[in-house]
Amino acid sequence: MVYISTRGGGQGVTSAAAIKTGIAPDGGLYVPAEQVTFAEEKIFSLAGLTYQERAVTILRPFLPEFTDEEVAGCVHNAYNESSFHHPSVTPLVHLDEKLSVLELWHGPTCAFKDIALQMLPHLLVKSMEKTGESARILILVATSGDTGKAALEGFRDVDRTAIMVFYPDEGVSQVQKLQMVTQEGNNVGVAAVKGNFDDTQSGIKKIFSNNAVSDEIAQYGYKFSSANSINWGRLVPQIVYYFSAYADLLRDGVIKAGDMVNFVVPTGNFGNILAGYYAKMMGLPVNKLICAANANNVLSDFIRTGIYDRNRRFVRTISPSMDILISSNLERLLFALTEHNHARVRAWMNQLQDKGRYTVDEQITARIQKHFWSDYASDRETIDTIKNTYRRYRYVVDTHTAVGLRVYEKFRLSGGDSCHTVVLSTASPFKFNASVAAALLGEEQTSSRSEFDLLHMLADISGLPIPHGLRDLAKRKVIHKSVIERDKMRQAVISFVSGLK
Ligand SMILES: *Cc1c(COP(=O)(O)O)cnc(C)c1O
DSSP states (O other): OOOEEEEEOSOOOOOOHHHHHHBOTTTTEEEEHHHHHHHHOHHHHGSSSSSSHHHHHHGGGGTTTOOOHHHHHHHHSSSTTTTTTSSSSSEEEEEEETEEEOOOSSSTTTHHHHHTTHHHHHHHHHHHHHHTTOSSSEEEOSSSHHHHHHHHHHHTTTTTEEEEEEESSSSSOOHHHHHTTTOOTTTTEEEESSOOOOHHHHHHHHHHHHHHHHHHHHTTTTEEEEOOOOOHHHHHHHHHHHHHHHHHHTTTTSSOOOOEEEEEEOSSSSHHHHHHHHHHTTTOEEEEEEEEEOOOOOHHHHHOOOOOOOOSSOOOOOSGGOOOOTTTTTHHHHHHTTTHHHHHHHHHHHHHHHSEEOOOOHHHHHHHHHHHHEOOOHHHHHHHHHHHHHHSSOOOOOHEEEEEEHHHHHHHHOOOOEEEEEEOOOBBBBTTTHHHHHHHHHHHHHTTTTHHHHHHHHHHHHOOOOTTTTTGGGGGGOOOOOEEHHHHHHHHHHHHHTTTT
């Protein structure tokens, strides 16, 4: 099995090379050249396995150069008692006969990105060995909040790697900032940049494209890489939990073997839901993949009309991890739906780059609608859904999950099918505590409280413990204090690398 670029350039590469390089040299994304499929019996037999065993089974065919022991090693390094605070890793909670919630946030940073970012460093280190890479890897991340902390936790103290995260000085929440500046580990660096997220992001792009910087870090034995969500090594671990949810539904007797289910996915960059599409193509009995968006509803419009148009106002919402207008992983779906027609994919991506817009024809739109359904929820609807879900089920959800639940309601109201449906819960309610507490207790009660008071208030009403990663955050030692000018990021990287052991 080889991996090829969605833009058609170059030869096929091994899974190890695809993971090591992240993005293809022609600017495309790597995808498996052949379809992996699982027989029904194999899918149904997952019900008797643990999450880790399920993960080994699903990942195995995608990593042909890895030995069985290496695949198992990566899985156990990623998903164990010290990284995931739940024995099932991604537990499934049944709200009623037709609706379950898949909790993807029991990892160290309380959001679903942990599932991929706990695994990626191990896949990356093995991939370096396999490709004969002698350098160490330096990961640079620009973050608006969630990804930075998840990447720090994933790479901390992983051999032969180092990670430096930049965040905008004004533009992350109090909790997010403290999560990063208190980060422990011998190979981690964190700095605040005076500016906004775009300044930070473009600063990193400049460093990546500057050969002089690469030469300088090479003197210390390092080479740049990225933990970005377009890396295949971040996508593939996400396929596992779709199979795992189905296996749990079987195990719990909620469905019978072969019954179709729907998945609702709160979507931003289209990485999570794309993993669901791959699961469906592999043979998992999925009817609809329901793409839930917030007010930045570029994907809902696309799925409904075939027109992708990012020329619209960017809206700041209370589900900020979905505030995205360019969903990079959509390119992989288009490549699959055109039966690997890279010329068409390239043309659309060029139009997106030049005009911010492209239109796919009726045939492709029909193919999209065969698998996907989409709608969006406003902030008002999101708040109402947090309240109603608590009233109805005594179950507390975060804002992103609430978007998913609201869009599921819209699906049912619009005459959608009656298959059992799983809503993917992408963050712990504690992670977005200000919005969740305000929805449940009212603004009057919460507006003057610190985020730390709110954690305790939320623990009281939900009856849940404050998650490990957020507990005692205010008391932890601040380790990373530097705040730098925008044009000093390069120097910060060099001085970080020179100080590594
Ligand atoms: C990143 C993120 C999303 C969006 O996932 P994509 O794979 O980018 O579509 C949704 N919810 C939360 C909490 C996230 O952190």
